[in-house]
Amino acid sequence: MAELEAMGRQEARHLGLASVSERTLKRMAARYAEHGLIGMADGRWTPAPTGHRAITEEVAEAIRAVHAESLHRSKLSMKTRERLVHQYVREKFPGKEVVVPHYTTLMKVWREWFGSDGARQRYVRSAAAVETGWGRVVVSRPGQVVALDTTPLPVKVLDDVFGEPIEVHLTLALDACTHSLVAFRLTPVSDSSVEVAMLLRDVLLPLPMRPRWGPEMEWPYPGVPAALVAELAGHPVAARPFFAPETVTSDHGSVYKNHHLVQVARTLGVDLLPARMMRPTDKAACERAFAGIQSLLLELLLGYPGVDVADRGADPEGDAVWTVREMEHLLATWIVELWQNRRLEQYAPPWDPGGRHSPNTLFAAAAARDGISLEIPRPELYYELLPVHFVAIDRRRGVKVGGLWYGAGEPVLEPHRGLPSARTGRHRGKRAIHRDPRDCREVYFETGGTWHALRWNGLPPGDDVPTFSDARVRDVLREVARAGLRPKADHELLPVLLGLVAASPLTSADVVV
DSSP states (O other): OHHHHHSOHHHHHHTTOTTOOHHHHHHHHHHHHHHGGGGGSOGGGSOOOOOOTTOOHHHHHHHHHHHHHHTTSSOOOHHHHHHHHHHHHHHHOTTSOOOOOOHHHHHHHHHHHHOOSOSOHHHHHHHHHOOOSSOOOOOOSTTSOEEEEEEEOSSOEEOTTTOOEEOEEEEEEEETTTOOEEEEEEEESSOOHHHHHHHHHHHHSOOBOOTTOOGGGBOOOTTSOHHHHHHHHTSOBBSOOOOOOSEEEOOSOGGGSSHHHHHHHHHHTOEEOOOOTTOGGGGHHHHHHHHHHHHHTGGGSTTOOOSSGGGOOSOHHHHOOOBHHHHHHHHHHHHHHTGGGSOOSTTOOTTOTTSOOOHHHHHHHHHHHHOOOOOOOOTTHHHHTSOEEEEOOBTTTBEEETTEEEOTTOGGGGGGTTOOOSOOGGGTTOEEEEEOTTOTTEEEEEETTEEEEEEBTTOOSSSOSOOOOHHHHHHHHHHHHHHTOOOSSGGGTHHHHHHHHHHSOOOGGGSOO
16 A cells, blocks of 8 residues: 555556555455456456346347347348337237337347348358357367368369379368467368378377478477487477377368268277358368468469469469479478468467467467477377278188288288187177278288288289279279179289270379378
C-alpha cells in the first residue's frame, strides 16, 4: 500500500490501481493462490452478458424456429429471415402484442447465437446434423494430433523411367502443435493405404541428411546433441522433428478408413480421429499448409498448370522438367530449410502471442519443457505395416497371394509345408503372409522373430525382371483368362507379363518411388 500511495495518482489510474485498498490486495492474493494468474482479473471489468431486453421469450422462440427451418432450405438473406420471424410471431401468437425488434438488432442477435453467414449452406447443414460428442481438442504437445491429407500436386512432373509427364499426389503429415511438416509422400496416379502406412512410419523415423545439405540443416534442437541423435539413428539427422504420434486425424477418403489402415493404427498404437463430414476446418492447418506450399514454392516451378482451366498455360505438360525423384528432393529440401524456420504469423502460441516463432522454435520449446523421446522404431516395422494375407502353405508350390505362387523350394517353409498353424478364429490354421502391393516380386513370412523374403515362382534366376504392382498382376491374369490359357506353373506367366510390358510400358504405379 505504501508503494501504491507513493505512486502518482494519474499513473495508478492508468494501471487500474487507483481504487485498490489493503483488503482488495488480500483478496487478490487469496485468489492468486487458489486460481493462479487468472484469479487476479477483476470481474467488474468483464461482466457477464445480460442479453438484449428487446428479445422476449416469444421473439427468441421465433428466431430459433426460423433458424431450424432455414437449415433445410437454400441460403436466405437476413431480410428474408426477418420476414419469417414476423410471420412466425403473427401465426403463433395471434392474440398477443409481441414487439419484434429492429432488423439491426435481429441481425446482431443472430450472429451472436448462430455465428456469421460466411459458410456454405451444405457445410452448415452437415455441421448441425453431426453430434461430435468430444468437443474441441486442445493440443498441448508435439505428436498429440497429426493431421493427414492428400491433394493432387499442382505441378506436372516427369516419370523417372520413361520421362513422360504424369500427375502425382502429395500426402502431408502435419503436427497440430508445432505446425511442422513431419512427413510427406509423392504418389504417382493416386495414393493408397500402403503409402499412408509408410507415411506414418516416416513420422517415427529421423530424416537422414542428404547430399548438398549444409550444416545449417542438421539437427538443431537443444537438450539432445546432434552427435547423440546421429549415433542412435546410424546416420546424420536433418532438422525435422520425429516422434510417435498419439492421434491421427484425416478426412473420409477410402485410403484413410479401410481395414489395412485400421490394422496399421493398431500396430503403431495410434488413435484414429476422422474429421467431421464436409468440415475441412477440422484440419484447417493441413489445408493451409497445402496453400502455403503452392504459393511459396510450386507456383515458381515450370509445369505449374494454374488453379483454373482458364488460367492454364499454353503447354504445362511440355514445360515439365522435374522428375518425380527431383521433385521429392526439392520438397524435402524446402521443408527442412524454409518451412521449419518460417515465422508463424496466425499460429503463434497462446503463451507468447506477440513473439516470433517457427515450427522449429515451437518444437524446441516443447522439448525444453517435456523432453524428447528418442525411440527409433526397429527395421522390422516395415514388414509389420504391409497388408497381410492369411493363406495355407502348399507342399509343392508354396503360398498363393494375389493370384501368384511364392516360395517353391524355399527352405524356410519346409517345417510348415502341409501343416496347419496354431492360429484360431476366422483364419484358423492359416499362415500370415505380408506383401507390398507396389512390388509383387516377393512376399514376406515371419517365423521365430525373423522375416524371410519369398520370391515369386515365375522369376528367372537373377533380378532381370523390373518391379510390377498388383494392378499389373491383375492385367496378367485377365489376359491369361481371355486367351484361354491354363498355365501349370507360374513361370508360364512370365512371357505374358513381359508381353504386356512390351505392348504398353510400365505405368507409374509399377514404379516404387
